[in-house]
Amino acid sequence: MDKLILGGVEFESRLLTGTGKFSSKDEIPKMLKASESQIITMALRRVNFNNSDENILNYIPKNITLLPNTSGARNAEEAIKIARIARAAGCGDFIKIEVINDMKYLMPDNAETIKATKVLADEGFIVLPYMTPDLIAGQRLKEAGAAAVMPLGSPIGSNRGIETKAMIEIMIENIDLPIIVDAGIGKPSQAAEAMEMGAAAVLVNTAIACSPNPAEMGEAFALAVKAGRMAYKAKMAEESRYANASSPLTGFLHNN
Amino acid sequence: MSFYKEIEKFKGFDLEKYMEELTHEEIKKSIGREKLTKFDFLNLLSPKAKDHLEEMARAAQRRSVQQFGKVISLYIPMYISNYCTNECTYCGFNKNNKIDRKHLKLDEIETEAVEIAKTGIRHILLLTGEAEGLVGVDYIEDAVKILKKHFDSVVVEIYPLETEEYKRLGEIGVDGLTIYQEVYDEKIYRSVHLGGKKSDYMWRLDTPERGARAGLRSINIGTLFGLGDLVKEAYLSGLHAEYLTDKYLNSEFSISLPRINEAEGGYKSKYILDDASFVQFVLAYRLFLPKAGINISTREVAEFRDNLIGLGVTKFSAGSKTNVGAYSDLGKSTPQFEISDNRSVAETEKAIRARGYQVIHKDWELIV
Numbered sequence: 001m002d003k004l005i006l007g008g009v010e011f012e013s014r015l016l017t018g019t020g021k022f023s024s025k026d027e028i029p030k031m032l033k034a035s036e037s038q039i040i041t042m043a044l045r046r047v048n049f050n051n052s053d054e055n056i057l058n059y060i061p062k063n064i065t066l067l068p069n070t071s072g073a074r075n076a077e078e079a080i081k082i083a084r085i086a087r088a089a090g091c092g093d094f095i096k097i098e099v100i101n102d103m104k105y106l107m108p109d110n111a112e113t114i115k116a117t118k119v120l121a122d123e124g125f126i127v128l129p130y131m132t133p134d135l136i137a138g139q140r141l142k143e144a145g146a147a148a149v150m151p152l153g154s155p156i157g158s159n160r161g162i163e164t165k166a167m168i169e170i171m172i173e174n175i176d177l178p179i180i181v182d183a184g185i186g187k188p189s190q191a192a193e194a195m196e197m198g199a200a201a202v203l204v205n206t207a208i209a210c211s212p213n214p215a216e217m218g219e220a221f222a223l224a225v226k227a228g229r230m231a232y233k234a235k236m237a238e239e240s241r242y243a244n245a246s247s248p249l250t251g252f253l254h255n256n
Numbered sequence: 257m258s259f260y261k262e263i264e265k266f267k268g269f270d271l272e273k274y275m276e277e278l279t280h281e282e283i284k285k286s287i288g289r290e291k292l293t294k295f296d297f298l299n300l301l302s303p304k305a306k307d308h309l310e311e312m313a314r315a316a317q318r319r320s321v322q323q324f325g326k327v328i329s330l331y332i333p334m335y336i337s338n339y340c341t342n343e344c345t346y347c348g349f350n351k352n353n354k355i356d357r358k359h360l361k362l363d364e365i366e367t368e369a370v371e372i373a374k375t376g377i378r379h380i381l382l383l384t385g386e387a388e389g390l391v392g393v394d395y396i397e398d399a400v401k402i403l404k405k406h407f408d409s410v411v412v413e414i415y416p417l418e419t420e421e422y423k424r425l426g427e428i429g430v431d432g433l434t435i436y437q438e439v440y441d442e443k444i445y446r447s448v449h450l451g452g453k454k455s456d457y458m459w460r461l462d463t464p465e466r467g468a469r470a471g472l473r474s475i476n477i478g479t480l481f482g483l484g485d486l487v488k489e490a491y492l493s494g495l496h497a498e499y500l501t502d503k504y505l506n507s508e509f510s511i512s513l514p515r516i517n518e519a520e521g522g523y524k525s526k527y528i529l530d531d532a533s534f535v536q537f538v539l540a541y542r543l544f545l546p547k548a549g550i551n552i553s554t555r556e557v558a559e560f561r562d563n564l565i566g567l568g569v570t571k572f573s574a575g576s577k578t579n580v581g582a583y584s585d586l587g588k589s590t591p592q593f594e595i596s597d598n599r600s601v602a603e604t605e606k607a608i609r610a611r612g613y614q615v616i617h618k619d620w621e622l623i624v
Contacts (some may be wrong), residue, residue: 020324023612046619048408050376071618074473074506104504104547157323210321 001229004201006039006178007094007126007147009065011093015225016067017218018205025059027214028115032064035218041062043071043085050196057091069096072171076115083120086212096150097129106156110137114144121145130182133167133173138155138175149175150203152183154192157188157206157225162194171197188217188224194238195228258462259499263440263492272487278610292544297494297513300540301487309536316542316568321511322548328608329380329571331411332372332602333553335580336399340385342452343439346483346516346523348592349385351452353521355590358580359390365399369406371584375601378618379409381434382609383592386415386454391419398429399624404429409620411474412512415439415453416463422470431620432474435460435468436514439483439579440492448483468504474550475500475507475621478574481534482525490537497545509570510549516606517555517593528602531560535567542568558607561597572603 004011011147013189017034019028019042032040040054047068049055053212060066068086072077077100083095099112114137121127126147131137133151141149151168154160161184162168178200184209185191194202203219211217283305286296299305340349346356359369370404372380380403384391389392396414408453411432412425422433439445442457449455463474467474477496479489497511513534514526531536534556541550550569554576562570577583579591599607605615 021321021327022614023326024609024614044622046616046618103508104505161290162612206322206325209325 001226002233004178006128009126010038011038012128013067013217013222013225014201014229015222016041016182016201016203018042018203018209019056019060019209020205021209021212022175022214025056028056028059029061031208031218032061034215035162035208036220038063038065038111039067041069041205042069044068044082044089044091045072046066046243047089049089051203059237062191064120066091067078067094067096068092068131071098071100073097073116074101075099076112076151079112079116080119083116083125084123087125094126097127098121108122108132108152110134111153113137114140117141117146118144121147133164133171135167135170138171138177138179142175142177146177147177148180148195148200150180150182153181154184156183158184159181159182159207161190162197163234165193165197167219168194169197188220190225191221192231195225196231198232201225257494257503258458258465259410260458260461262499263442263461266488266495272296275487278302278303278304280307281366283308284311284440285544287315294495294498297540298487298491301490301494301537301544303487305537305540306532309532309539311457312536312539313567316539317566320542320566320568320570325572326559326612326616327614327616328565328567328569329379329619330377330604331381331409331571331576332375332377332601333381333413333573333576333578334403334583335589335592336365336368336586337384337391338592339387339390340452341388342386342454343450343452344452345448345450345521346525348479348519348521348590350365353590356588358587358589359514359582360399360586362398362402364581364584366402367586368581369403369582373406376605377574377601378407379408379411379609381411381573383413384415386452388415393414393417393424395561397424400425400428400430402517408618411476414461418468419466419470422467422472426471429601431472432476433464433472434476435463435467435469436478436512437461437493437624439494440479440482440489441484443503443513443540444484462531464500464509465504465535468500468507471506473507473577474510474549476510476512476549478512478514480514480516481528484527486505486533487529490540494541494544497548501545501548508547508549509545509553511539511545512551513537514551514553514555516597529563535559535564537574538564538568554595555593556596558597558599562607565608565613569620572604572608574599575601597601 016039017037070079070082153162180201181194181201286299413434479493551571580589
């Protein structure tokens with residue numbers, strides 16, 4: 001498969017995974033191996049650097065790229081602080097900006113996200129902002145220095161698939177950055193759908209972590225992502241409202 | 257606007273007639289709904305819904321795992337003073353009770369914090385009786401500053417404050433508030449709160465809103481089961497959580513189901529919440545409020561708590577002691593109530609893991 005490039009760093013896999021919601025941290029390395037995911041996000045607020053049993057970093061193999069997220073931040077200022085702590089703690093330069101003020105629907109605050117992106121990109125972070133799908137906000141994130149944008153497919157943890165499809169398609173067509181569909185993907189078929197649309201990658205957490213067999217589900221997602229990407233690259237046939245006869249009705253006009 | 261307006265609407269409602277006419281078909285429909293209405297919630301709290309507990313449990317488990325994953329967060333309570341100016345008939349700290357009173361000095365708070373931190377707990381709940389002269393906001397601020405050195409999250413369960421006072425606490429790192437209405441039935445409220453500032457029903461009722469307006473991130477509410485009619489109290493506390501969730505998008509809300517435990521003063525409850533009803537209420541809360549946290553304290557016995565894992569519960573207290581200075585043996589003081597689950601933090605963790613759930617010690621850290 002062609003490589004995913006984020007902030008100049010190349011990845012073979014287009015499936016990003018998460019660390020939340022697993023029944024045991026021991027499931028995480030097994031899932032990473034089976035899914036071949038090379039990037040994993042983790043909420044810095046849950047990382048306990050003081051206790052090695054508790055520290056999630058001890059469960060993530062060294063060859064995996066950490067994508068700490070700013071979950072819990074309510075504004076740009078808090079997201080920036082969390083990002084700096086993550087970097088100082090040795091989590092690397094990647095950062096997923098999450099700024100959420102609305103605890104009922106958990107919708108990201110695009111305006112604050114743009115502000116945080118600008119500051120952190122200027123500081124050399126590879127910034128992947130999580131956002132409510134919107135073309136103009138996506139363009140602003142690009143101008144602010146984002147390495148990719150991560151629109152939500154449907155509300156986080158909902159497993160409802162890509163309900164924002166039309167908005168994401170517009171972003172894919174018009175923003176010259178990798179578009180990573182994040183949140184809402186509940187089934188491998190939905191991941192394949194995102195990839196067929198031209199998404200550069202998908203981030204899946206709940207659907208994998210909450211499966212009774214996270215490793216097997218991780219592998220299923222990996223296969224779906226590969227299939228979707230292959231289909232996108234191979235260029236799918238046009239859809240048509242009506243049946244198209246494989247032997248055209250006017251074919252006789254061209255037979256002689 | 258106050259939640260009181262919602263309570264007033266309920267006052268004219270003929271609950272008895274509604275429960276009598278409710279059918280099992282309606283209860284089944286309520287269980288199956290993606291988004292429950294207020295009536296669906298009431299249906300699930302009804303005595304007739306007891307025939308559908310297993311179906312409710314399966315739906316609640318599905319909803320819970322999707323929303324929160326297989327995780328249980330742990331916290332520990334720390335009492336810093338049991339002096340109180342209130343006269344709550346059901347509470348061991350009632351000012352008229354002849355009990356051993358204790359008030360921790362700041363160095364004693366630090367000693368307690370060090371001892372508790374050794375258990376691995378990272379989230380602490382700071383509790384105190386209502387005695388403003390002795391336990392003023394300045395003292396609480398000093399206590400919080402000490403606790404912030406040892407813990408990632410500090411939540412307060414103290415007497416109600418003004419919005420500005422909650423803001424002060426938020427600024428030094430308090431990220432949450434626990435405040436129980438105790439009983440939503442106004443008449444009963446007045447009959448069990450005989451004196452002190454707590455006897456002001458409205459002041460108590462509007463407290464979670466003052467906390468939310470002050471920007472506190474997590475707010476935990478509940479009714480104390482045993483004081484009033486069980487279904488009405490469960491219903492109004494659930495509606496209160498829904499009202500707050502809808503009105504204050506910036507805060508996360510959770511709900512607790514404390515049952516009256518034996519305490520100094522010997523209050524005898526007329527309304528006994530049995531285990532089956534307790535489970536039913538947990539399930540009803542989970543289905544009505546899919547995003548709300550549900551806390552279960554050590555008021556409940558170990559085996560019962562363990563059986564609740566997977567049914568919608570998200571938070572456990574562990575290794576709790578309800579007397580002041582108890583963790584580092586700082587002298588005699590009477591507990592607020594008797595603990596029913598006496599397991600250590602490590603034993604509680606082991607039991608949670610045995611159920612296939614991950615223990616979360618650190619779920620939040622407020623950076624100030």
